[in-house]
Amino acid sequence: xxxxxxxxxxxxxxxxxxxxxxxxxxxxxxxxxxxxxxxxxxxxxxxxxxxxxxxxxxxxxxxxxxxxxxxxxxxxxxxxxxxxxxxxxxxxxxxxxxxxxxxxxxxxxxxxxxxxxxxxxxxxxxxxxxxxxxxxxxxxxxxxxxxxxxxxxxxxxxxxxxxxxxxxxxxxxxxxxxxxxxxxxxxxxxxxxxxxxxxxxxxxxxxxxxxxxxxxxxxxxxxxxxxxxxxxxxxxxxxxxxxxxxxxxxxxxxxxxxxxxxxxxxxxxxxxxxxxxxxxxxxxxxxxxxxxxxxxxxxxxxxxxxxxxxxxxxxxxxxxxxxxx
Amino acid sequence: xxxxxxxxxxxxxxxxxxxxxxxxxxxxxxxxxxxxxxxxxxxxxxxxxxxxxxxxxxxxxxxxxxxxxxxxxxxxxxxxxxxxxxxxxxxxxxxxxxxxxxxxxxxxxxxxxxxxxxxxxxxxxxxxxxxxxxxxxxxxxxxxxxxxxxxxxxxxxxxxxxxxxxxxxxxxxxxxxxxxxxxxxxxxxxxxxxxxxxxxxxxxxxxxxxxxxxxxxxxxxxxxxxxxxxxxxxxxxxxxxxxxxxxxxxxxxxxxxxxxxxxxxxxxxxxxxxxxxxxxxxxxxxxxxxxxxxxxxxxxxxxxxxxxxxxxxxxxxxxxxx
Numbered sequence: 278x279x280x281x282x283x284x285x286x287x288x289x290x291x292x293x294x295x296x297x298x299x300x301x302x303x304x305x306x307x308x309x310x311x312x313x314x315x316x317x318x319x320x321x322x323x324x325x326x327x328x329x330x331x332x333x334x335x336x337x338x339x340x341x342x343x344x345x346x347x348x349x350x351x352x353x354x355x356x357x358x359x360x361x362x363x364x365x366x367x368x369x370x371x372x373x374x375x376x377x378x379x380x381x382x383x384x385x386x387x388x389x390x391x392x393x394x395x396x397x398x399x400x401x402x403x404x405x406x407x408x409x410x411x412x413x414x415x416x417x418x419x420x421x422x423x424x425x426x427x428x429x430x431x432x433x434x435x436x437x438x439x440x441x442x443x444x445x446x447x448x449x450x451x452x453x454x455x456x457x458x459x460x461x462x463x464x465x466x467x468x469x470x471x472x473x474x475x476x477x478x479x480x481x482x483x484x485x486x487x488x489x490x491x492x493x494x495x496x497x498x499x500x501x502x503x504x505x506x507x508x509x510x511x512x513x514x515x516x517x518x519x520x521x522x523x524x525x526x527x528x529x530x531x532x533x534x535x536x537x538x539x540x541x542x543x544x545x546x547x548x549x550x551x552x553x554x555x556x557x558x559x560x561x562x563x564x565x566x567x568x569x570x571x572x573x574x575x576x577x578x579x580x581x582x583x584x585x586x587x588x589x590x591x592x593x594x595x596x597x598x599x600x601x602x
Numbered sequence: 603x604x605x606x607x608x609x610x611x612x613x614x615x616x617x618x619x620x621x622x623x624x625x626x627x628x629x630x631x632x633x634x635x636x637x638x639x640x641x642x643x644x645x646x647x648x649x650x651x652x653x654x655x656x657x658x659x660x661x662x663x664x665x666x667x668x669x670x671x672x673x674x675x676x677x678x679x680x681x682x683x684x685x686x687x688x689x690x691x692x693x694x695x696x697x698x699x700x701x702x703x704x705x706x707x708x709x710x711x712x713x714x715x716x717x718x719x720x721x722x723x724x725x726x727x728x729x730x731x732x733x734x735x736x737x738x739x740x741x742x743x744x745x746x747x748x749x750x751x752x753x754x755x756x757x758x759x760x761x762x763x764x765x766x767x768x769x770x771x772x773x774x775x776x777x778x779x780x781x782x783x784x785x786x787x788x789x790x791x792x793x794x795x796x797x798x799x800x801x802x803x804x805x806x807x808x809x810x811x812x813x814x815x816x817x818x819x820x821x822x823x824x825x826x827x828x829x830x831x832x833x834x835x836x837x838x839x840x841x842x843x844x845x846x847x848x849x850x851x852x853x854x855x856x857x858x859x860x861x862x863x864x865x866x867x868x869x870x871x872x873x874x875x876x877x878x879x880x881x882x883x884x885x886x887x888x889x890x891x892x893x894x895x896x897x898x899x900x901x902x903x904x905x906x907x908x909x910x911x912x913x914x915x916x917x918x919x920x921x922x923x924x
Binding site for chain 2: 362367368369371373374392393394395396397398399400401402404405491492493494495496497501502503504507520521524525526527530531534535538539
């Protein structure tokens with residue numbers, strides 16, 4: 278037993294050739310967010326507060342696809358979404374279609390804490406944000422030049438860009454257009470964080486801008502409890518990848534379900550869901566268990582990730598073999 | 603045991619004082635829906651086509667809370683949502699915040715089949731509807747005098763009315779809560795609708811549609827459009843839930859039925875009973891389900907659920923109470 282934390286900045290076809298100037302800021306960011314989370318856990322902050330804190334940090338960093346730095350819809354706008362879940366109470370909150378809210382994950386938390394509902398979206402969510410007095414900024418704040426460029430590329434190729442740009446092998450999902458190789462920097466992912474304290478309290482949070490060139494109004498897996506986010510007494514899970522695959526695979530819920538109903542360990546359950554139950558190239562996740570274990574499997578080329586546990590283990594990585602400490 | 607099976611619901615949680623003529627109306631509509639579905643199944647329609655067909659009928663009829671006859675938001679408008687899932691490849695489609703689309707379930711199906719996404723909402727969903735040329739009506743079309751009256755009462759009581767009636771007094775012989783989520787009601791509250799089907803080829807499908815909570819905040823999304831919560835279908839079963847949206851979401855109820863079948867080897871009825879008994883805590887809900895073996899089952903932990911079911915071997919039942 279002991280505390281543990283894991284966070285991600287998205288799974289996808291992150292090419293090994295990713296230039297250093299694109300890699301480093303993200304590795305730094307992962308390390309920075311990990312440190313914030315570890316410090317918070319060590320000072321006995323509740324996991325629910327920790328995951329919110331870390332995801333807020335990830336949202337504020339423009340290198341990841343959440344908050345500022347969110348990818349753009351086919352109309353060049355941002356529509357941000359997030360969800361959060363408390364493993365103890367199973368209370369949850371979710372938001373979609375945000376355009377001015379600086380921290381979507383915090384608004385999701387307010388939906389959970391301050392309304393009798395779980396999920397608010399679009400205009401209603403923005404109205405709620407104003408009622409609650411959360412920080413909002415003009416929507417242009419969230420739009421970065423890199424994302425304008427990504428959108429242009431996607432439109433030129435007339436495709437929807439997912440978290441990755443290279444063609445997917447064994448893609449059995451419907452309708453997804455073939456994605457030709459692009460400039461290697463078009464992969465951006467969801468962000469998320471899961472945490473457990475020394476008493477086995479678990480929480481999970483996920484946040485995103487969604488898919489490049491998505492249809493206005495498109496909702497992905499991130500705000501869907503059981504798909505992108507889940508936490509109960511056994512584990513906390515935050516998933517990333519191709520939204521449609523995460524939804525149909527009810528990825529986050531399935532990890533917990535396999536632990537509960539098949540008696541699998543966290544690692545076994547997480548590996549099974551990612552490697553046996555979802556198509557290759559579509560999914561990654563981070564998960565922690567009540568016992569303080571960590572799992573970060575993915576079936577894509579890479580996943581921006583970091584984790585740490587009370588026993589001293591710590592990792593910041595992108596691909597399978599290269600670990601950066 | 604194989605063969606087709608179908609179940610349909612009009613919502614869980616019913617006032618024991620529901621006037622007999624309203625009970626009759628409800629049962630009649632449920633029977634018509636079953637017959638419609640059965641007729642289609644007998645001519646070899648696919649499960650996916652049948653669930654859409656039946657839910658369209660339920661949306662069009664103003665009796666239950668979906669399509670026309672939807673519950674009203676705090677602003678007095680209608681915001682409808684729906685989802686559909688095809689068990690064969692677990693393809694899914696969902697919509698939320700539709701305000702002019704006559705049949706949200708059909709729009710959800712179009713999202714699944716004609717868009718690169720799984721879920722569209724609000725303005726984006728309405729735009730897609732226009733692109734697809736689906737039938738639309740002004741928002742007023744969906745608003746019924748009954749619901750205008752209900753909204754007024756809800757506002758007076760400054761509360762949210764849920765999917766089901768909440769009895770204010772105990773009925774002799776029935777265990778009924780006086781309140782649900784602290785809200786007593788003595789008048790008819792509208793219901794979500796849903797349909798699950800396994801066809802003669804053993805394919806399962808599920809569909810759910812609703813106007814949501816009376817007096818809800820604009821922008822509030824419930825369980826009906828959420829895959830894994832209100833709707834789920836896979837190789838082994840199809841499930842549609844109704845009741846307290848928040849409880850269904852946190853319990854990932856529809857997925858749960860399938861998960862215990864897949865991971866614990868439960869049979870359908872066993873799975874349904876388990877989920878209703880163990881996964882709802884203080885929440886109130888009901889669900890209908892079919893299995894790829896041609897079985898049908900339902901369960902609910904609240905006071906009544908409008909439902910009907912039928913199987914190929916001639917079984918047919920329409921009911922409200924336990």
